[in-house]
Amino acid sequence: MVVTGAPALGCPARPTDGPRAVEGPALLAGVGALIKALLERGDEAPAAALLRQATLAVQLQLGQAVHALVQATAQECALSQAPPPRASDSLGPVRGLCAAFATFQARAGRLAQALSPLQRHMCSGRCEGVAELCLRVWSEVLLRSKASGWGEAFQEAVAAASARSGPEHALRHTDVLRQVAATLRAVDAADPYTAAGLQSPLYRDLFEEPFVAASLGHFRSQASVLAASSVPDYLSTVSRALQQEAALLQDAAFDGGTWRRWEPLLLQVLIDDQRERLLGGAASLLRPAAGDRVHAGAIRQLYHFATHDPALTARMQAAILGALRQEAEALFAAADPGAGNSIIPALCQLQVDYTEISNCCPQFREALGQSFVSLLHQAPGREHLVINQLCRYIHEKAITGPDAADGAAEAAAAPVLALFGVLQSKDHFQAVHSLGLGRRLTVHGALAPVDRAVLEGLRRAMGAGYVQRLERMGRDIAASADLTAAWAKAQGIKAEVEVQFRVLTTVAWPQLQSDTDPPALPPPLKAPVDAFVEFYEKRHQGRRLSWRFLEGTGVLAARLGPGYELTVSTPQLLLLLCLDEGPASVEELQRRVNVGRPGLIAALGPLMGAQHWPRLLHSPGGHTDAAGLQGTDRVAIDDAFHPAARRVCFCPLQAEALADAAPGATSATSLSAGRAYQLEAAIVRVMKAERVIMLEELVLRVTNQVQGHFVPAPADVRRCIDRLVERGILAPHQADRERYHYVG
CATH class of the missing domain: 1.10.10.10 (Winged helix-like DNA-binding domain superfamily/Winged helix DNA-binding domain)
Structure with a gap:
């Protein structure tokens, strides 16, 4: 019961014979007035001094009585609140009640501080603390009681405040949600029954559930409206909505568990209910538009959304793997073994796509890696096709590719090295690559920047032993230049023609065999060859030179029109020297050059305008194709030879001409x-x-x-x-x- 007739708060007069302890009835009356004043008006008069004058025995006796006074006074203060109006806007009354609760909570704290001398005795008597008791009584009278109507008012206010508006779908009344959340969390924290799990928290019943229900309705309607948009746009909208929801919940001071419970429900509405459409559009994320590649952002978003459901994650992985495999199979089906490097750029890009998707989806990394490797080995001969075309690709980049500046060569070699990493027949690649590398070294006399970058990458990937023979080939070419310079200096006279010799070791160049039927060299070429043999045998006793004339090249100055510089192979050089004396028959050319008919036709083809070369030779009989020439047909230099470039290369150094020299030779x-x-x-x-x-x-x-x-x-x-x-x-x-x- 509440003490209503207590005297005014204050310290009693002290008798002249010394201090005297306050007795129980007077102390109880003073405490009752103190409780009522602090809870109703916040009047902090110095009546708390009564407690300090009470003896320990009196304090122990008053513990239970004070507890009853606090409970009764708190109930009376709660009942003094006006009931919520019916059938009206509940936001205003809820705001008022939250403000009244904040005031009540502050006064309860001051009351607990004023009654602190009795607090430990009340707790030792298994009574609640003063502040906690006040808040629990408040919640039972106003919020948990259905008769008060405040519980329904809170739910209606939360639902109304959770409504979205505007293009960003922001909450309309974040301030109301913040006040309600703070009020209910404070009440639940002070309620021992809620803390013990004996009753459901008011925060969840009156705040979280109406908020989730109102928000789910909004996002269901949004999902149906956005269903017509593309998969990347839909995923982007969902990702933005999730970020906004997380920020709004933080701004509204929601409990941390609310987002953990709200996010799965939100994903269920926006992702799980749309899973068929999203998984059906997973393939479109790999090729979103013409000229674009993987839509990494959308894949990362879909993966993030799918990880909460193992079944959805597995279906997403299967959809992506199926789309990539289908594209790879189409790529190999359209590949032509003789089409040069047509498959390599697309295959390199496909591997980049696999890597990018692996970075977006860590759980798919192992499956994606195994899938790409199996693509190269599941069909017989497919890996050899990739190796052959990969070597042609290197050949093309080395001839027409970038220089060593600004890392361009390393960038050109990067996709080659990435594909090399998934090859199983690395020895086959080494054999085929060495043929193309040797062809370029013998013609150009030095390693191209792309070749140097490829060798460095192979060394890092496989070790020094793997590239030992390839590097020896480069050293042979460099040593040959020094040897030729020493020979020229030893001659002491200027030769009729400028000659550059390539001295190659059989250990590093096993693919080169000596000519079984060497061509007949004219005197201007035979004289320096004989002189070099004599010089070499004197300098390197015990070594033997085996000549490979058909692998050589020459540069001619053609006095046709304004003058041209022609780069030709050794058979072509001998043919042009013969034809410089006048037209000759095919039989005569074959006899004088001393090559077989296949070698003669291969040398005449580019000179007669095969493929993209300009026509330097012609047949007076009307033949335009070298393969159709007969033994008696005559061949002559075409006086109408007028190409646009002053330098013309007839030597088959392009990638398409390497087909019969590199891949097939192994x-x-x-x-x-x-x-x-x-x-x-x-x-x-x-x-x-x-x-x-x-x-x-x-x-x-x-x-x-x-x-x-x-x-x-x-x-x-x-x-x-x-x-x-x-x-x-x-x-x-x-x-x-x-x-x-x-x-x-």
Whole structure:
């Protein structure tokens, strides 16, 4: 009950015989007046001094009574609030009640401070604290009681304040939501029954649930309106909406758990309910528009939205992998083995797409990597097609590509090295690439910037042993220039023609064999060749030179029209020197040059205007194709030769002319022999280390050692083991034929 007839608050007069403790009835009356004053008017009179004058025994006796006084007074203050109006706007009354609660909360805090001497005794008697008791009574009387009507008023106010407006869908009344959230969170924090889980929090019942219900209705309507937009636009709108919702909830001082519960519901409305359309449009995110590539932002957004649902994540991964595989299959289906580098730019871009999608979707990285590797190896001969066209691509970039400035060469080599990383037959690539590199070195006399960048990348990826022979080829060319300069200085006289010799070692250039039927050199060329042989044999005793004249090139000064500089191969050079004396028949040219008919036709083709070359030679009989010439047909220099450029190259250095020189020159037999040697060496290394090993483990260890260069078939490894057994290096165990030991 509330004490209404208490005397005015203040300290009682002290008797002259010294201080005397305040007795129980007087103290209780003073405390009652203090409680009522602080909760109703906030009057902080000094009556709290009564508590300090009470004896400990009196304080213990007053604990329960003061608790009852606080509870009754708090209930009376709550009932004094005006009930919410019916069928009217609830925002105003809720604002007023929240403001009244803030005032009441402050006064309850001051009351708890004034009653602090009794507070510990009240708590020791298992009574609530003063401030917590006041707030709990307030919530029970006004918010949890259905008769008061304030609970429904709060729900209506939250729903009204949650309505969106404007193009950014901002909350209309953030201030109301902030006040309501703060009020309900303070009430729940002071309620011991809510903290113990014995009753649901008012924050969730009166604030979070109406907010979520009102917001879900808004976003459902927005999802249906945006359904006609494209998938990237829709995902961008959803991402922006989520960011705005998170910012609004933070601005409105929502509880941290609200966003964790609200975000999945929002994603369910905006993403899960639209999953069929979004997954159906996943392929369009890979090629959003003409000229564009992967829509990385949209894929990242869709992946972020899908990670909350494992089933949706799996379907997204399957959709992306299917779209990429379909594009790759179409790319290989349209590939022409003789079409130069047509497939390489598209394949490099496809690998870039795989990498970009992997960066957007970390969970897909392993599956995407395996998918791209399987694309190159699932069909027979597909990897060899990629290797051959990749080497043509390098050849084209090395001839017409960028210089070494500003990292342009490294940029041109980057896609090559990226594709090289997924190749299994790296030894095949090494063999084919060495042919094209040798062709360029013998013609240009130095490594092109792109070739140098490719070699550096291969060294980083595979080690120095992989590029040792390729680098030796470059050193041979550099040494040849020094050797030619030393020979010219030793001659002491200027030769009739300027000659540059290439001295190549058979270790680094196994693809070069000496000419079985060397061409007949005219005296201006034969004299410097004989002089160089004499000079070389004196300088390097014990070495033997084998000539490869058909691999050489020459530069001619043609006195036709304004004059031209012609770069030709050695057979073409000999043909032009013969025709400079006058027209000649095909039989005569073949006899004088001393080359077979296939070599003669290959040399005449560019000179007679094949493909893109200007026509320097013509046949008076009317033949325009070198392949159609007969033995008696005559060939002559065309006086009408007037190309636009003053320098013309007839030497087949372009990528399309490399088809018969580089990829096709590496036979499967030579490649298999090289692999067998590597397999046998790996077997011997393993057996020396283990001495005795099971066959299955031996095959696995050997495969792991050589898979950096190629992936052998288990049958190939077993055949190499059998050959080593026949040679007495290995021997099977007598009791167990699956166990081998090293003999040496």
